[in-house]
Each structure stands twice: as C-alpha cells, then as structure tokens.
Amino acid sequence: MNFYQQAASILDRLSQQKGTIKGLTLGDNKIKDKKKMYAIVCETLKYKEAINNIMDASKLLTIEKKLPRSMALVLVHDLLFTKRGIQSSDGPLKQAVMRHKARLKAELVKYKIKVGAKSDEDLVSQKVKDAVLIPRYVRVNAHKTNVEKAILAFIKEGYTYEDPCTDLSSLPKKTVRRDRHLNDLLVLPTNSDLHDHPMYLSGELILQDKASCFPAHVCNPPRGAHIIDACAAPGNKTSHLSALVGNTGRIFAFDLDMRRLDLLKRLTTKAGCKNITPIHGSFLEVDPHDPAYAEVEYLLLDPSCSGSGIISRLDHLVDDGNLAEFQIAVIKHAMKFPKAKKVVYSTCSIHPQENEHVVTTILSSTSEFVLGPRSETIPTWERRGLIKECNDDADIADCVVRTSPTEDYTNGFFVACFMRKDETAPKEDDSVLKRKAESNEASPKKSKKKKKNKKKANKQPPTITNEANGE
Numbered sequence: 001m002n003f004y005q006q007a008a009s010i011l012d013r014l015s016q017q018k019g020t021i022k023g024l025t026l027g028d029n030k031i032k033d034k035k036k037m038y039a040i041v042c043e044t045l046k047y048k049e050a051i052n053n054i055m056d057a058s059k060l061l062t063i064e065k066k067l068p069r070s071m072a073l074v075l076v077h078d079l080l081f082t083k084r085g086i087q088s089s090d091g092p093l094k095q096a097v098m099r100h101k102a103r104l105k106a107e108l109v110k111y112k113i114k115v116g117a118k119s120d121e122d123l124v125s126q127k128v129k130d131a132v133l134i135p136r137y138v139r140v141n142a143h144k145t146n147v148e149k150a151i152l153a154f155i156k157e158g159y160t161y162e163d164p165c166t167d168l169s170s171l172p173k174k175t176v177r178r179d180r181h182l183n184d185l186l187v188l189p190t191n192s193d194l195h196d197h198p199m200y201l202s203g204e205l206i207l208q209d210k211a212s213c214f215p216a217h218v219c220n221p222p223r224g225a226h227i228i229d230a231c232a233a234p235g236n237k238t239s240h241l242s243a244l245v246g247n248t249g250r251i252f253a254f255d256l257d258m259r260r261l262d263l264l265k266r267l268t269t270k271a272g273c274k275n276i277t278p279i280h281g282s283f284l285e286v287d288p289h290d291p292a293y294a295e296v297e298y299l300l301l302d303p304s305c306s307g308s309g310i311i312s313r314l315d316h317l318v319d320d321g322n323l324a325e326f327q328i329a330v331i332k333h334a335m336k337f338p339k340a341k342k343v344v345y346s347t348c349s350i351h352p353q354e355n356e357h358v359v360t361t362i363l364s365s366t367s368e369f370v371l372g373p374r375s376e377t378i379p380t381w382e383r384r385g386l387i388k389e390c391n392d393d394a395d396i397a398d399c400v401v402r403t404s405p406t407e408d409y410t411n412g413f414f415v416a417c418f419m420r421k422d423e424t425a426p427k428e429d430d431s432v433l434k435r436k437a438e439s440n441e442a443s444p445k446k447s448k449k450k451k452k453n454k455k456k457a458n459k460q461p462p463t464i465t466n467e468a469n470g471e
C-alpha cells in the first residue's frame with residue numbers, strides 16, 4: 001500500500017471508529033514515516049469540511065467513479081493545501097485527481113469567497129481554532145506536593161502569581177493562578193508547554209483538562225473507600241481518585257485495552273499511587289457479587305464516547321458514532337454492585353444522546369437510584385444540563401454538569417451523579433427528583449423501555465477509545 005492509500009485507509013477506519021488518530025498512525029509499525037502520516041491525517045481532517053464542499057462542487061467523485069472519497073480527501077488536501085502538491089502523480093487515482101486540478105482550484109477560490117475566508121487558515125474547522133484558546137490546566141498531585149508548594153516553585157522560575165479570574169481568553173505569559181472551582185487545579189496560559197518541566201517529569205503535576213477533573217471531585221470518596229474505576233485507562237481520573245483518598249482504601253481500575261492499561265500502570269506509578277489494582281477486561285463482565293467487590297460503594301464510569309467535546313485533539317473531526325447503548329449498559333451494570341451508593345457518569349462528548357438522554361433513560365429504568373442533587377455535582381459550576389434534552393425537566397438538568405468548549409475554556413464534557421435512594425434520603429426526602437423517579441417506576445410505558453434496554457445491554461462493547469486526558 002502506498003502512502004496515500006495508507007492515509008485513506010486510516011481515514012476510513014477512523015470514521016468506523018476503529019481507533020484514534022494517534023493509535024492508527026503512530027501506533028502502526030507498518031507505516032514507514034509515522035510523523036508524516038500523522039501530519040497528513042490531521043491536516044486532512046482540519047480541512048475536511050472545506051475539501052468535501054469543494055469536491056462536491058467540482059463533481060470530482062461523480063465523474064471519477066473509481067475514486068473513493070477518503071482517497072480523494074487526502075489527494076485533494078495535498079493538491080490544494082500544500083506547497084509541494086500531490087507527491088509524484090503516477091497511479092490511476094492520483095491521475096484522476098490531477099485531471100480536475102484546474103476545476104478544483106477554481107472551486108477553492110469560489111468556496112473561500114462564499115464563506116468569507118481570506119486565507120486557507122480561515123477554512124480550518126472552528127473546533128480546531130478554539131483549541132488554541134484553552135488554558136493549560138495543571139492538576140497538583142497531592143501524593144507528591146501541594147498547591148502552595150507548586151505555586152512557589154513556579155514563582156521561583158519567574159512566573160507571576162495572579163488571582164483567579166473570570167476572563168480566561170488571554171492569560172498573560174508566565175502567569176499562574178488557582179482555578180476558581182477546583183482546589184487542586186492551577187491555570188496557566190494557553191500553549192504553556194510543561195512536558196519537560198521537572199514538576200511534570202517527577203509526577204508532581206498532572207496535565208489534565210479542567211473538565212476531566214470534575215468526575216473524581218463529584219465522586220468525592222472518603223478515605224478508606226473501595227472504588228471501581230470502570231473504564232480507567234490511561235488513568236488520570238484513577239490517579240485523581242487515589243490522591244483524593246490519600247492512597248487509602250482500594251481502587252479497582254478496569255480497562256478492556258491492554259496497551260492502555262499498561263499506560264495506566266506506568267502513569268499511576270509515576271504519580272505515586274499505591275492503592276490501585278489494575279484489571280484487564282471488560283467491566284461489563286465483572287460479577288457484581290464477587291466478594292472482591294463486596295465493599296465497593298463508589299463507581300466512576302468514564303466510558304468510551306464519541307469524544308466530540310475534545311477540542312485539543314482532532315479525533316472529534318471524525319464522524320461520530322452512537323455509543324449510548326454501551327454507556328447505558330455500563331451504568332446499569334455499576335448499579336448492580338450491592339453496596340454501590342454513588343455512581344458517577346461522565347463523557348467528553350457534547351452530544352445529548354450520550355449525555356442527558358442516557359441520564360433520562362437510566363432514571364426511567366431504576367427504582368433504586370436517583371440523581372444526586374446539585375450540591376453533589378460541582379454546585380458552583382453555572383453550566384448545567386440542557387433542559388430540552390432532559391424531557392424539559394429543569395430539575396434533572398440542574399443536577400448534571402455540562403461544559404462548553406466554545407464558552408468555558410475547557411473541553412466539552414458532561415457529568416452526572418446517581419445516588420442510591422437511601423443515600424439521598426436524609427437531605428433529599430422531599431426532592432422533586434426522588435418523586436419523579438418514583439413516578440417513573442409506576443409508569444407501564446417506562447417498564448417496557450426497561451426490557452428494551454436489557455436487550456441492548458447484551459450487545460458487544462464498542463472498540464472505539466479516545467485518549468482524552470492521557471496527555
């Protein structure tokens with residue numbers, strides 16, 4: 001397979017959700033020049049929307065019937081958006097594109113006028129442009145240091161400490177500040193590269209997006225707790241949980257992907273975690289009545305999702321799939337653990353199908369769990385669920401958290417916290433939510449749904465993974 005065929009095949013596998021960009025390019029030993037392959041795949045995805053429009057307007061694929069769209073995407077990318085153009089034009093597919101060179105270039109000019117683009121860069125997907133605006137969030141790892149010491153270390157290096165601010169759009173260079181919502185998080189300017197920083201190399205600092213730090217805080221387990229992290233790798237939330245319980249209790253960290261679980265072992269060891277038991281396998285196949293998990297009260301579920309909220313990576317530019325069935329199955333399985341009292345669900349997706357819809361489906365299928373109140377779910381965070389997507393129920397929406405990649409200076413994210421009814425009872429006896437869950441139980445329509453979901457839950461787990469947070 002030549003270079004362009006390999007690139008086209010990667011685009012196809014990405015759209016079938018058979019892996020991540022990094023996994024399919026940098027992780028494939030059959031690819032000779034991995035960096036070059038990574039670059040062409042990323043660049044093509046950045047301009048994908050523009051290239052598709054230009055190809056459709058030029059009728060390229062209608063005329064050249066043997067040219068697959070993915071192959072055309074990479075070839076047209078090189079033709080229109082690189083100085084070198086298509087590298088060597090032998091081979092029938094390359095020639096097929098070259099025959100339309102003049103028309104494609106003319107359509108590019110027309111497209112730019114149509115969308116008001118002054119340069120090629122203006123055609124880059126909005127999500128990619130937004131990525132440059134996200135500050136550098138740094139979680140301070142309590143196993144190794146504390147926030148005060150970390151700030152002092154930055155000051156010694158010439159950073160200025162500033163008060164938390166609301167305007168995160170343009171943080172001055174070499175400044176460090178505490179986060180306004182999370183007490184173990186620091187905020188540095190966009191593009192601060194800390195990958196070679198001594199505090200990162202020693203495991204004192206974890207490079208983790210703000211929103212992905214929400215789930216462990218919502219879980220908020222006490223010292224000594226037994227916890228399951230059901231879809232754990234590469235393990236940033238696992239090491240966060242470990243830090244919150246001060247290396248006490250036990251954390252069972254499951255992951256289906258051995259390679260990613262190995263990464264979890266490396267990262268959590270580097271972070272100084274001593275209470276984690278990594279387990280290779282599907283969480284859906286774990287027996288909730290296994291005595292090993294008899295004391296598990298807290299479960300953190302961060303299952304594979306479309307990754308549509310991640311703007312610092314390009315995987316979101318691939319067409320999204322529907323992973324809701326799998327996500328629902330994971331939550332239902334977690335609720336079967338006999339002592340489970342808190343089940344925290346999160347995604348790095350902005351799609352209601354993977355977020356609010358999953359929550360309402362679960363609420364209508366359980367008589368034992370309700371949504372934890374806002375006070376359990378980062379109460380100071382203003383952006384809550386989308387009311388319309390919660391069956392117009394403002395109470396449900398208020399209990400869950402959303403982050404918006406374009407407005408909150410974080411990746412797009414979603415968190416919900418289910419609690420066993422007895423756990424919310426003292427504070428929440430009159431909670432509207434509780435009453436709602438009870439009325440759901442009584443609804444015959446809902447019990448039908450219950451059966452349907454049970455069927456769905458038996459389906460194969462999806463193979464897609466995304467590498468959110470594994471920075």
Ligand SMILES: C[S@@+](CC[C@H](N)C(=O)[O-])C[C@H]1O[C@@H](n2cnc3c(N)ncnc32)[C@H](O)[C@@H]1O
Pocket residue numbers: 212230231232233234235236237238254255256257260281282283284302303304305461462464465466468469470
């Ligand atoms: C979004 S990632 C988790 C990120 C992780 N929580 C973190 O913060 O570093 C989802 C993970 O779920 C894993 N996964 C998918 N299906 C699974 C299953 N049935 N059981 C356990 N893990 C699964 C994937 O391999 C992937 O590593």
